[in-house]
Structures are given as structure tokens and as C-alpha cells.
Amino acid sequence: MKKTIYTLSGLVLFAVSCTKTPVDYAVVSGKIKNVEKELTLYSADMKFSKRLELREDGSFSDTIREKLGGHFTLGGLQLYLGKGSDIAINGDAADFQNTLAISGKGSAPSEYLILKRKTQADLMGKDPKLFFQQQEMEFKEANDRIRKTLTGALDSMKGGISEDFMKKEKRNLDYEYLQTLQEYENWHGYVTQNEDFKVSDGFLDELDDIDYNREEDYNFSQAYKEVLNRHYAEEAHKLVKQDSLPVAFAYLKALETISNEAIRNKMLFGAVRSSITYVDENEREEYYTAFKAASTDKDNNAEIEKMYNGLRALAKGNPSPGFTDYENYAGGTTSLDDLKGKYVYIDVWATWCGPCRAEIPFLKKAEEEYRDKNIEFVSISIDQEKDHDKWRAMIEEKELKGIQLLADNAFESEFVTAYLIAGIPHFILIDPEGTIVSSNAPRPSSPDLKKLFDRIL
Template structure:
């Protein structure tokens, strides 16, 4: 009897002992045809960790992360990945067909194979968003509702997904849907060529159901983060009194939202913004980053010197593709339309056909068309060949120090393409002129009687 009692106690002790829970994610993988030496995991824009590849092009490491969506990045390719403590995931892929071959196995793999399949389903749907956003409101809503329902159907029909993940993914799909609706206002105006377009009241009221101050979703869902930032961006840009919007953000917004908004709205301070002073004061109040405040103050003071009628900053002895050098002063007596671009810039290259048409229409007028490349010195030959191959007209120049060229700094250029119009006396007409593809440019030229 005594032996039986001891045996029962030993059994009870071992039966009650729990295995320790993993408080980390184990992530391993194998990459065929690697294009870099590491795999990187990001939470939004913040890097969580670099996972180096070994000699056999595999990697293995632990990650201490909160449950949520992250970005798996290798070289120039990336994919959404859902991580949580306790997951033990193996990733395999071939970089020659990154999205088509990425696959997961192990604990947590079902959620991630779903994300990979969702991405490919979106790709295979092959939606032409230029046509979708050109649709009239009812047709557009019908298309977006069908797209959302397809995503929900796929989610509900995928076996093995955790309930926590399904809850998050339903939110994600809803926020993706509202992001598309949010873009309709400006995109429809552009693609349907309706400059004064405004959606119906019923369309706008759909956003009343969204809580734009959800700190938890902001921290965990990039789709919600984009939605919130665009919401406040649009609210400020469309407001007749942006100061009131800033007061609301500063009073009710949580700290991370205010910092992120400050960083994104800094680019709105520009030569043609009539609300620069209000924007500057609002950003200074939102941010607690002293370096940011210092930088934004410098930009604000610089932009004030770029008003219409102010003397234009100069470029001096830029290399001319046809030989020799050209300075801005060489073109005095003519209007000068400057295109700041680079060979690697897709939006810049998309403007070339429109620029050629404008150049042809005004070829015998008192205006010089100057394209200034800010390619790096190592890409000089690429610039030379592209000018030849695309038969670029006008005056083709290369800046003397890419982004660090004084002309670029003086015009506070932070993104390209950027177009500038200077009058025959060398004064600024517009430090941020319309693009060649924008009908406003031709109207501006005709108003100036060029």
C-alpha cells in the first residue's frame, strides 16, 4: 500500500508539471538564389532584427515580438508575415520568383501561407486601378464591396487559422477597404479628369463608422496606420482653417500619431502652400523631437525665400549633354522651365512624353526647357545613354553633386520630379510649378503670354 501511494504521488507530480511556454518566435529559413547576405524583419519602418545567412543560404534566429503583422525583407523583395510568441516557422523561397515560391511550415505557418496566398490572389485579380478609380461612384463602390467580400470569403474558407489572427485580419480587410474609398476623392478627380470632383454626402458619411483614434490598432495594423495618417492629411489640406485641425490633433491625438503625422506633413511645407505658417506652427506643437524642430525651422525659413517674384537660386556650369557647361544666367531673357529628375525615378520618366508635347507646342516661344539630372556620378553613363535612347529634347544637364547640389538645396527639393518656372529677369514664377501632364501648366504659360 505504501509503495502504491508513493507511485501515485510521483505520477501526480509529473502529470502536473507543465512544459515551459516559448516567449519568443523561432524563425528559420532557406533561400535559393539569395540577393543579399541577410533577411530583415521590420515592424512598420522600424527594423526589428537582421538575420544573417550562413554558407548554405539558410538562417535561424529567435525574435521577441508582440503578436502582429511584420515585414519579411530580403534584398529588394518583401512580404507580410504574422508573428507571435510560441511560433516556430520555417520559410522557404526562391528569389527568382519571390512571391510565387514563398512558403511556410511549422507552428504559425497556416496564418502566413494565407497571407502569401492573399497577396497572389490580389496580383492575379489584375485590377487596373486607373480604370477602377475612374468609375462613377456607384460602380466604384460595387467593385470595392466585391473585392472586400472576396477577401473575407478567402479568409473564412482557409482552414487552420488561429482565432486571434482571424480577428486581426478581419480588421485589416476592413481598413484596406476604407483606404481604397479614402483615395477615391483625389484619384477619381485625376483619372476621370474632374478637377472639382467631390464625392456624395452618403459616400463621405461612410467614414463616420471609423474610430480614428484607436491606439491599439494603430500600433498593430499598417492598414489602419495609413488610413489614419491619410485622414488627417486630407483633413488639413482640405480645411479652410487648418489651425483648428491641428488643435484637435494636439488635444486628442496620442503621442505616436502626432510624431508620425509631423514627419509626414513636413513635406507639405512648400513654396505654393498658402498655409505654410499655420502648418509650421502646428508641426512644431505636435513634435517633441528637437532635431525635427530644428530641421523644419530651416526648411520653413528656406521656403519663405522661394515666393513668387523672389530672385531664383542659381545653378552654375552644369554639364551639358551636348557638350560644355550651362549656367542659369546663360538663359536670362527667356522663361526657364526646369525639370529636376533622375534616371532611376519612375514618376519622372512617366512625365517625359507629356514634356515632349509641351516642348513641341512652345518650341518657337520665349522659353527654354531645362532637364537637370540629379543622378549620382557613378550613374553618369546611364544618364548619357538614357538621354540618347529616349531622344530627350530641351537642354539636358547634370547637376554637380546630385541631391547635395546647391541648387537642389536652395529650392528645398525633397522629392522628384520637381518643376520650376523662372521669368526672363531670373525671378521665381513658381518654385513648384505644374507637371507637364497637368493641364494647369499650359494655362499658366498662356496666362503669362509665353
Template sequence: MKIKNIISCASLLVAVMLSSCSKYEEDDVVIKFKVENKTFETLTLYCDLSIREIQIDDNGEGECVLSDIDHSYASLHYGEESRQIFIEKKDRIEISFDGFDFIKSFKFIGAKERIVDYLNSFSITRIKPSDYQLSFSDFEKRLWELDKESQDLFSARKFQETFPVFYKMESNKIKYAYAQSLLMYPVGHSFHTKGNSYTPDDEYYNSIQKMMVEDEDIIGVMPYREFLKEGAYISYRNSEPSTNFYDKTLLKMKFFIENFKNDIVKQSMLNYLAVEYIHRYGIDNISELQRYYDTYVQIPELRKIYSEVYDKYDTLSFGKPSPDFNATDKDGKLYSLKDFLGKYVYIDIWATWCGPCRKEIPALHNLSKQFSDKNINFLSLSVDTDKDKWLNMINQNKEMAGYQLYLGNKSQFQKNYRVNSIPRFILLDKKGHIIKKEMTLPSSEQTIQFLNSLEGI
């Protein structure tokens, strides 16, 4: 099996590109778009861990060309709505929709039309919360009963002969979607029985182990990868639980290094874990992870993926110039980062709908008062979709500290800093260079100590 079957669309990892190419090879996947009543300038295609933005022109037309893909699930997003698709090499696809009603008007023309219809209409029967009250053996029995029901409904679609690759991937996607509930049973049982704790025994661990199979044909199936990832950690049944994500990642990598024989699956999982960690936490203090990676991941395509991710996060390391932004105050005046330089800059990325963000407002207010005579600017950037809600809050809440600016949702600044959750705090030096891309919260005692330690504060 070729490695491009494994990485599929992940070969485009995290590279956000505008797709306007009109020349393509025979094996390329070519998707042409026609949008009536365009309400957004771009469509976004998520394919495994990759993101590709497709520009829609003034005529409502766009094109996306994907190379080196054998087969992959993907999702197409327009604004906050999405549709699932499945692609294989040589596919020629036409997608059309009305921007005013993306979901209902969505039309897919191509060889995978039946698959796309299935993906956007079929859902498995979920396990009920009350099922977690069952004994583990009864819970597992119930789980596989539900799996059989869903597998029978899927098989009735008769994809096996026409689309054998998709059939195997989807069948395993269903199976491992259910299998993930096995991982949750100890916590779920305790919660839904109101404290009746469950201690995993040999029966539990054996059930997990049975599902830890090595199959390179389905390494592109997300539930399968996720099960392997979490199952690897659970397999260390005698280890002390760790709440440190880095330590957990290293343990999981060690499991695949020591226990998996299929080289493609092993290297793919090591790559998956390493990339996932960098996506979340960046590249600071990852020497042991890097050592594991360099020693055991040798497939060029996977190393290319890792390098692309690493290089992008390297732009956010200590001492690098911060990405810029454009944001407005309540009167509409435009500001950028240069307007706040000459002093340290403590940035708060927040939104009115975010409970944890609002919880930090009093602490940020007190922090700004404590450092009011110091060389530091406190800057809050709102990522609200509704600007009026932001205006109402800053006008009514007297504890809003420092400079209050409206950045808006899905800004380039958010993308550059990989802001996946808020609140997010960032600390820059007087020249706009990064000191901490993930600064501690205003309510943390460490924040005051760290700010006081800054030279020339």
C-alpha cells in the same frame, strides 16, 4: 500601450542608413541576409514611412538591426522586386535569395515564417468597377460581403491564437482596405454610370462616421490611417471643396484636434499628416501647420520623427547650397554642378518614358532660345534606366534644349531633392544656392516673368 507600439518602425523616419552593426540588445530585431549572385550592392527595407538601406558585402552577406520596435509591417526591396514581411521585437530572422531570381528564391527563416508566406501569397477580392453602378446601399452591402469572404479566408489560416497582435492588425487592414472604397463611391459612381452624379446624403456620411473609430492598437495599419485621414476631410460635409493640399491638411488636423479623444491616436494622426505634407511640399510657409503641431503633439517619440523630417527638408530651403550631382554627356564626359555655376541654373529632371516630360520639351526649347543671351544655363538631367533610349532621343529630337546629361535612375541627387515624380524643375542662383526647389514649368507664363525678375539675369 507603449508609444513605441504606435510608431513602430516609423521611429526611423526617412533616415536612410547603412546597417552594419553587429552588436544588439535582446529586444532588437536582427535580420541577417545571404545573397547568392549579388546583382545590387544594397537591399532597401521600407518600414511604415522609414527607409533603411542594407549594404551587401562581397560575400553576399548583410545585417540589419532595428531597435525600439514592438511590431510592424515592412517590405524588402531588391532592385524593382519586393517581398512583404512582419516583424516584432526580439525577432531573429535569416533571409536568403538568389540575385538572379529574387521572388522565386526568397526564403525567410524565423518565427513569422507562416505570416510572411501569407503576406506574399494572399490578396483580397477587389471590388469590381461595375459595382460602382449600384446604389450606395447596395454598394455598401456588396463591400461588406467581400470583406466577410476575405476575413473568412484569413481566419482559416489560424493566426489568432499564435500571433494575436498580427491577427488584429491584419484583420483591420483587410477591413479598412475595403472601407476605402466607400470614400471613392461618389466619384466612382459618377464615372462608371457615365455622368449620373451622386450627392452624398446622411446614409453616406453615417457610413463613413461608423468607421472613424479610435483604436491605438491599429494605428500602424496603413489602410486604417489612410481612411481616418480622408474621412476627416469628408466629415466637413458643408465645407467648400479645396484643391489646395495645404488647406486640406489643416482641415484634417483641425478635425482630429476637435473630435478625437484618444490622445495617442490623435497625436499620431497629427504627426502623420504633418510629416506627409513636408514629404510632399517641404517646409516653406507652414506656420499654421507648425502651430497646430507644437500645440497638440507632445509625445517625444513623435516629435523626434517630425524633427528628423523637418531638419532634412531644411537643407532644401531658399538660399541653401544645392546638392551636387555627377552626370555624363552623350560622349561619356563627366559633369558636376560646379561646371555650370557663374550663371543661374534651370534644371529639368526628366525621362524619355515620361509623357508630361516630353510635353514640356518644346516649351523648354523656346524658353532657352528666349534667354539665349542671358546669364542662365538650361540643364536637363535624364533619370532613364535605359541609357540607350536617352541617347536615341537626344540625337533624334532637334528641340532638346541646353545641356543634355544622363544622371541615371535612383541617384543620390534624386534622393537629396526628394524627387517622387517627374518632370521636376529646380532653379539655382549663380553660386549654386537654391532659389526654388520646385520651379514652375517651362510652359507656365510665370516662369518667364520670374526669370526676367532675377537680378543680373
């Protein structure tokens, strides 16, 4: 009897020792030539990022533990990382299209995503404008051909792709098809220069059967998110016309109707995080209160509360955050304190920002009109250090006036983060004592800027 007990004990110990610990991470490694000292891996929702340090020969290796079971981007490359993935990425950044190779455990979904991107580019053609220039039926057929071709490509990789990924991606392809249908009206009007273009009745009927409460699809498919964004933006537009609500308030009200709590919370958070900075200062408390009443996610609420409190510190009459020793295109460095005694109108911009460049002619006009007034026009570029020469070249090419400065750490510069700037261009007005007149001043292209200047100067 005693021997039997020892044998059973041994079996129990053996079973315990052979039990595998669940793998809760993914490994990404490889070698990429002709790239900078580091690459940054981003999750699809941009809430997670990790810098992958490159060795001198371009090789790298790192362990990822967050956002697994989802999409990532790495230097423009689309990846899918699941728990237990161990993928190797090799290629030349100077010619990714012809040199890129992905291999290893769990690499099939990423290989499919690369094939998908290439197939989409081939089927749409070199100039996407020509794709949207097609007439309605021709466009629908071409769009559906892309969906069917990609579905076939996905089916051909069944051996290495999980059934779960296959099901989700096939639904995603349907959403991408529908998203492209949604985009057709605006794009076709733009490329044909027909601003009054409207799609025919029935063109968007395929969107009528969408379920707007599929949490699994929301977490997997960016196209599904975009379809939802467009749907609720249209609902908000109706409220603007019906109840004369400001756009931000109307969109918030439209999102409140979402029955799926997780989707509602995520969309509310995304909307408020990107817009609260731009809501009129006199209406911001009401906007924040409306968000709190609709959102039930404690972490999201805490982050928005932090932003709201930060914006309260940027209210009119409060001391402005400062910047110190920013490189001046004209030579030397400039700090905000150097400009005391004058109003300071600040344009936060970058060479890569199209809307920023669109404001340049209007900014030049304002500078000329008020050049004899007590005001300095300051442009702060948040270009990265590697684009330093591009910054100087654009100043010369566009003959930019005013004080041209380069921030010390791009978007992460202390001045930029202190003003909670989420997008550019962004304009700020500071008075001669260094206090805030407006943390979100009108753009040069807005008639409100002239009204503001004429009132204070």
C-alpha cells in the same frame, strides 16, 4: 541547519541560471536567386531600413531588432516579424509567384500575407480597372467577397498565428474593405471616363461608425491610416471652402482636432514632413509655428525643426547648393558652377516617375519659347545606376532637350538632399550669380512659370 541553507542557495542559483533572457530580435535568412547584390528590408512606416547583404550564391542572414511586431517589405515581399521570429525565405526573384517559400519559427503571419496578396489578385482579376468599373452594388458584393475569403484564409491558419495577430488582421480586413469603398468614386469615374460621377447617397454609410482614435489599429493597419487620411483630407477641404485657408494649413487645422495624442502627433508629423518644402516661402514660418503649437512629440518636433532650418538656408537670395561632375548625356560631365552667368531652371525627375513624364511636353514648350533668353534648362535624373540605360533610352525616345544630367547617387545625391527634396518632379530656379530665386519653382505646366520668367528675363 547549515545544510538546509546551502540547499536553498543552490536552488536559488539554479533558478537564476535557468531563467531565459527575453528575445528582443528576429532573424531573417534564406536564399534568393536572380537578385542584385543586396536586398533592403523596410518597416511599414519607412522609418527603418536595413540592407541585407547577399553572398555570391544568393544566400543571406541578418538580425533585426527594430519595429518588431509589425509589417515589413523585402523586395516587394510582405513580411511580419515579431520578437523571436526566425524565418527563412527561399525563391527565385525571376518567378517569385511560383518559387517563393517561407518557413521557420514565426513564419505563419508572413505565409498568410503572401496568400492574401495572391488571393486579392485572383479575386480582383488581372486588370484592377475592370474591378472598379462595376456598378455600385456589384462592386460592393465583390469587395465584400474578398473580405470574407481572406477572413476564411486567416481562420484556416489559426494553429500558427497568434490570437493578437488574428484580431488585429480581422479589423484590418474590415478597414481594407472600407478603404476600397472610399476609392470607388474616383476610380470608377476614371475608368468609365465620367469625371462627374458621384456615388449614391448611403454608399459610404458603413464609414459612419469608424472610431478615428484607435491607436492600436493605427500602428497595425495601413488601411486604417488611409481611411483616416481620407477623412481628415475631407475635413480640410471643408475648411478650405469655409475659411479660404490654403490646403496645407487647412489639413493641419483638421488634424489638430484628433483627440488621441499619439495618432495626432504621427499624422501631424507625416503631413508637415511631406509638405513643408512646398509651402510658400512667405507662409512657411506661420505653418511651422502652427505645427509646433499642435505637436507634443519632442523627437518629431526636433526633426521638423531641422527641416525648417534647412529650408531657411534655401530662402531666396541665399547661395545655391551645388553639384559637381554629373554625367552629361551629350558627353563629359557638368557642374553647377559651369552654368554661372545664366539663369538655371532645374527639373529633378526620374524615368519611373509618371508626374515627371507628364511635365515633359510643357517643359519642351518652355524651352522653345525662351531658347533665346539668358536661361539654361537642366534636367537632373535621380535614376539609380542600374537604370542608366533606361535614362539614356528615354532621352532619345522622348527627344528631350536642354542639358540632361544624371545625379551621382539617385535620391541620396548631396544636391537632392541639400534641397530637402521629398518628392518629384521638383523644380528649382537659380540666378546668374548662383543664388536661389526659388527652391520650389513653378512647374512647366503652371501658368505661374511664364509669369516668373517674363518678370526676370
